[in-house]
Structure formats: C-alpha cells, structure tokens
Amino acid sequence: MSAPNASGWKPGTPVQDHNAMAGPDTVTGNRALMLEEPLIFEIGTTETTGVDLPEPQSGSNRLGGLDRSEKIGLPGLSEPETIRHYTRLSRQNYAIDLGLFPLGSCTMKHNPRLNEKVARMPGFADVHPLQPVDTVRGALEVVNELAHWLIELTGMHGVAMSPKAGAHGELCGILCIRAALEARGDAREVILVPESAHGTNPATAAFAGYRVEDIPANADGRVDLEALKARLGPDVAGVMITNPNTCGLFERDMKAISDAVHEAGGFVYCDGANFNAIVGKVRPGDLGVDAMHINLHKTFSTPHGGGGPGSGPVVLSEALSPYGPLPFTARTKDGVVHLVEEGNAAEFEHTKAFGRMTAFHGQMGMFTRALAYILSHGADGLRQVAEDAVLNANYILRSLEDVLHAPFGHSGPCMHEALFGDKGFAGDISTLDLAKALIDEGYHPMTMYFPLVVHGAMLVEPTETESKAALDQFIGALRSVAERAKAGDESLKTAPHYAPRRRLDETLAARKPILAWEEPNPPGGAPSMSEQGGR
Ligand SMILES: *Cc1c(COP(=O)(O)O)cnc(C)c1O
Numbered sequence: 001m002s003a004p005n006a007s008g009w010k011p012g013t014p015v016q017d018h019n020a021m022a023g024p025d026t027v028t029g030n031r032a033l034m035l036e037e038p039l040i041f042e043i044g045t046t047e048t049t050g051v052d053l054p055e056p057q058s059g060s061n062r063l064g065g066l067d068r069s070e071k072i073g074l075p076g077l078s079e080p081e082t083i084r085h086y087t088r089l090s091r092q093n094y095a096i097d098l099g100l101f102p103l104g105s106c107t108m109k110h111n112p113r114l115n116e117k118v119a120r121m122p123g124f125a126d127v128h129p130l131q132p133v134d135t136v137r138g139a140l141e142v143v144n145e146l147a148h149w150l151i152e153l154t155g156m157h158g159v160a161m162s163p164k165a166g167a168h169g170e171l172c173g174i175l176c177i178r179a180a181l182e183a184r185g186d187a188r189e190v191i192l193v194p195e196s197a198h199g200t201n202p203a204t205a206a207f208a209g210y211r212v213e214d215i216p217a218n219a220d221g222r223v224d225l226e227a228l229k230a231r232l233g234p235d236v237a238g239v240m241i242t243n244p245n246t247c248g249l250f251e252r253d254m255k256a257i258s259d260a261v262h263e264a265g266g267f268v269y270c271d272g273a274n275f276n277a278i279v280g281k282v283r284p285g286d287l288g289v290d291a292m293h294i295n296l297h298k299t300f301s302t303p304h305g306g307g308g309p310g311s312g313p314v315v316l317s318e319a320l321s322p323y324g325p326l327p328f329t330a331r332t333k334d335g336v337v338h339l340v341e342e343g344n345a346a347e348f349e350h351t352k353a354f355g356r357m358t359a360f361h362g363q364m365g366m367f368t369r370a371l372a373y374i375l376s377h378g379a380d381g382l383r384q385v386a387e388d389a390v391l392n393a394n395y396i397l398r399s400l401e402d403v404l405h406a407p408f409g410h411s412g413p414c415m416h417e418a419l420f421g422d423k424g425f426a427g428d429i430s431t432l433d434l435a436k437a438l439i440d441e442g443y444h445p446m447t448m449y450f451p452l453v454v455h456g457a458m459l460v461e462p463t464e465t466e467s468k469a470a471l472d473q474f475i476g477a478l479r480s481v482a483e484r485a486k487a488g489d490e491s492l493k494t495a496p497h498y499a500p501r502r503r504l505d506e507t508l509a510a511r512k513p514i515l516a517w518e519e520p521n522p523p524g525g526a527p528s529m530s531e532q533g534g535r
Pocket of ligand 1: 106167
C-alpha cells in the first residue's frame with residue numbers, strides 16, 4: 001500500500017504544493033470528497049487474491065508444456081476494493097452528466113434517458129450479429145427506419161449505416177467517390193480541403209490515396225469561392241467541406257461550390273459533423289452534396305467521449321449511391337427505402353458496391369438511441385434543436401465579445417459554436433492558461449488552438465441542451481478568466497490551482513507516455529521509473 005507510484009506520490013502523503021488558498025494539506029491526500037487514487041498495483045499485492053477457488057484436484061496436466069513458469073504479477077483485490085477503486089477513478093472524470101461541456105465541434109449534448117431505456121430493451125440489447133435473420137427482423141426494421149429518416153432529413157438518395165465514427169464515414173464517402181471515378185475510368189488524384197478543415201478530412205483523403213491541397217478562406221472565415229474555382233480541373237476528384245464550418249459559420253456559397261465542382265467533373269464531400277446546427281432547416285442534398293457523414297453521437301445525442309462508441313452513417317447522392325458499401329439502404333423505384341445486403345443486392349440492382357466497411361450492420365446500440373431521439377423530437381422538435389443550438393452559441397458570442405476577441409464577429413451571427421482568439425491577452429498569457437483556469441472554475445475547457453486559422457483559437461459549443469442559467473454561469477466564469485488574461489494576472493500561468501494534479505505536461509505525456517507500471521526497487525532489479533526521473 002505504501003509503495004510510491006511512478007509520480008513519486010505515496011498514499012497518505014499530501015499531493016502537491018497547494019497554494020495558500022487551497023487550505024492545509026490533509027493526512028490522506030484526499031481533498032474533501034475528491035479522493036486520491038493510487039494505481040491498482042499499489043493497492044493490491046501479488047500475494048493476495050480476490051477469489052476463493054478450491055485447490056485443483058490432482059490429475060493429468062493438459063497444457064502441453066505451456067504452463068506458466070513465473071508468477072502472473074497481477075494484484076489481488078477483493079470485490080469491494082475493486083469496485084471502490086474503479087468508482088473513485090470514475091469520479092475523477094468530467095462528464096456531460098456533471099456540467100456544461102463546451103468542447104467546440106464535439107457537440108457534447110445531454111444524452112436523453114429515454115434513448116437509454118429503448119436501447120436496453122432485450123430485443124435490441126441482446127441481439128447477436130450471427131443470429132438467424134428471422135429472429136432479428138425488428139432490429140433490422142430499426143436500422144431501416146433510422147436510414148429512412150436520415151435520408152429524409154438530408155434530402156439524399158441512400159445511406160451506408162455501417163461506418164463506426166465520423167472519420168470512418170469520411171473514409172466510406174471518399175471510397176464511394178473513388179469507386180465512381182474508377183467506374184468511368186477517370187484517374188483523378190487531388191482532393192481539395194479548406195484551411196479550416198477538421199484534421200480528419202485531409203487525413204482521410206491522404207489515407208484513401210489522394211493528394212491533399214488547401215483552399216484558402218476569405219476574410220469572412222468562409223471558403224474563397226474564386227480561389228476554389230481557379231483550382232478546379234481534370235485532376236480534382238473532389239472537395240471536402242465542413243458545413244457549417246469549423247469557424248462556426250454557414251458556407252453560404254455551398255450551392256455555387258457544388259455546381260462548380262460538378263461542372264469540373266468532381267464530387268462534393270460534406271463533413272456533416274455540425275449537422276446539429278441545421279437539422280430540420282437545411283437539406284444538404286439540396287445544396288448539391290454527394291456524400292456526407294452524420295455523427296449520430298453528436299447531432300443525434302448518442303453518448304460519446306468515454307460514454308459510448310461513435311456511429312457515422314454516410315448519406316449519398318443518386319450519383320454515388322450505386323457504389324455504397326453493403327449493407328446499404330436506398331430508395332428504390334417505388335420510393336420506399338430498402339435494406340440491401342449480399343442476398344438481395346441483385347434484386348435491388350445494387351451490384352456495384354465497393355465492398356464493406358464493417359463485418360456486420362454497425363453500432364446497433366447507437367441506432368436505437370438515435371431513432372428514439374428523432375422520433376421523440378419529431379420534425380418540429382428537431383428544427384428547434386438547430387435553432388436553440390444556434391441561439392445559445394450566439395448568446396455566448398455576443399455576451400463575451402467585449403472581453404474576448406471574436407475574429408468573425410463582424411460577419412454576422414454564428415451557427416452552433418462561438419469562436420474567439422487570444423488577441424489582447426497581456427504579456428505571454430496564452431489560450432492554454434485561460435483554459436487551465438477554467439478547470440479551477442469547474443469546467444472542462446473548450447476546444448483550443450482549433451481551427452488553425454485563428455491565433456490562439458477557443459471554440460465554444462454550448463449545444464441546445466443548456467439552460468440560460470447554465471450559460472450565464474459559464475459566461476461569468478469565462479469573462480472572469482478573460483479579464484484576468486487581459487490584466488496580466490500571472491497566477492493564470494500556474495492554473496489550475498485546485499485540481500489534484502495541478503498543471504500537467506500533456507504534450508510530454510502524449511509523446512512519451514509511460515504506460516507500464518514497474519515495481520519500485522524489485523530485489524536486485526533496475527531502479528524504478530521515478531528514481532530514473534522517468535516522468
Ligand atoms: C467530430 C468531427 C469529426 C470526426 O468525427 P469522429 O466521430 O470523432 O470520428 C470530423 N469532422 C468534424 C468537423 C468533427 O467535429
């Protein structure tokens with residue numbers, strides 16, 4: 001129990017150099033109900049066990065010489081010790097169920113409990129992908145009905161439901177574009193991506209074998225249409241454009257962009273991660289989009305960020321639908337949406353699918369939740385989701401633009417997220433310092449240093465599920481730290497002051513992670529990591 005862990009901290013010793021305001025150190029290292037937690041290896045020992053098994057009966061050993069020759073080295077903990085360990089760890093997370101989560105572009109909105117109830121119904125929760133089809137008709141009907149509403153809401157022709165995240169959906173969409181080009185014997189090599197694109201866009205295009213070229217933004221933070229038109233040509237396979245874009249602005253020229261790209265023989269991929277700002281108001285199909293992923297875990301409120309897997313269905317235009325991977329869902333001549341699989345692909349004339357993205361249908365648990373969300377909101381409710389998301393973001397933008405620089409504040413209302421820059425901060429105080437100070441105020445920081453087109457960017461997405469009172473409290477906190485940043489308050493440089501671990505070096509942690517625990521000073525062994533200064 002008293003072995004120092006890799007950071008040198010011992011249970012029962014005070015955590016760190018708390019500042020004076022934080023009060024005296026405690027004997028336990030706990031701070032009120034914020035409980036310290038050692039590694040599981042430091043709680044249990046290899047000498048104890050949490051289970052009580054009878055001694056094996058002597059008999060012949062059937063391990064074929066593969067029996068373990070050393071101790072396994074895992075700590076033994078009783079059931080209550082194990083449960084307390086993981087519960088204490090879980091309490092150290094920030095979560096959407098604890099408070100406002102302003103992470104821009106991530107759409108951290110409330111996950112309605114109705115969705116959870118539906119997802120837990122045994123007919124959905126307990127299905128197995130290899131069950132006979134006749135026993136899962138209802139589950140397939142859910143997939144089909146969700147597909148129908150996604151097609152309806154986006155004004156598109158078909159949808160591949162199986163991609164398992166936004167980035168996976170991007171890959172699916174780009175592979176459809178490649179299949180369509182290959183089918184007409186057209187070997188185009190370039191995908192155009194705006195400067196403000198989410199990092200997954202150029203990564204996807206490069207992964208699919210395309211050369212990525214930037215398109216500049218204009219002073220309004222939108223794609224420069226003339227620059228885009230000037231670059232189009234027979235080598236351009238398509239463009240990837242986020243709309244609303246990552247500056248929180250609607251690309252007003254989207255239709256003109258699509259027309260120009262189509263005229264030049266290319267395809268239009270729209271990154272639909274921000275669909276929550278326009279759902280029920282705008283149909284991407286009407287804007288000439290050929291492929292767009294929808295993050296069910298953003299727009300349609302399914303849990304994410306540690307709470308659940310992603311799901312990124314891709315809606316496709318009539319031009320790209322024939323190449324959509326199996327299983328695929330599309331409108332047929334009768335106007336009805338049908339789920340197409342290997343068995344019935346010929347019947348529905350879907351014979352050019354480029355392949356599959358996943359072994360089975362995708363994230364069933366996310367489909368049930370997203371459909372519950374869509375049906376419980378209805379058309380009017382979904383429209384209000386978009387309107388309230390935009391209203392809340394504009395409330396934050398306008399409430400703070402007198403203390404925080406809003407680079408595109410002049411170009412009209414924002415969509416669902418408010419973007420600020422670090423202009424006006426005193427001395428060497430940075431966006432990072434301000435974000436760390438927000439932790440002291442009890443908030444998960446906003447998205448920082450993205451999009452890259454704004455210096456010291458802070459991207460705040462409140463979502464529609466926050467009340468005015470919650471927004472006012474957040475605005476008050478952000479206003480206060482922004483004022484301190486402008487006044488040159490040096491205490492920001494050492495924030496957070498109230499977090500148990502103070503300021504961590506995330507870059508070092510990401511570049512040189514220490515993922516293995518080493519027993520401190522094993523007899524005759526090498527010195528432990530902390531003695532080597534391994535942190
Ligand atoms: C979240 C996001 C993505 C990627 O989606 P994942 O589900 O995280 O893979 C892509 N583009 C934008 C604009 C996003 O916000």
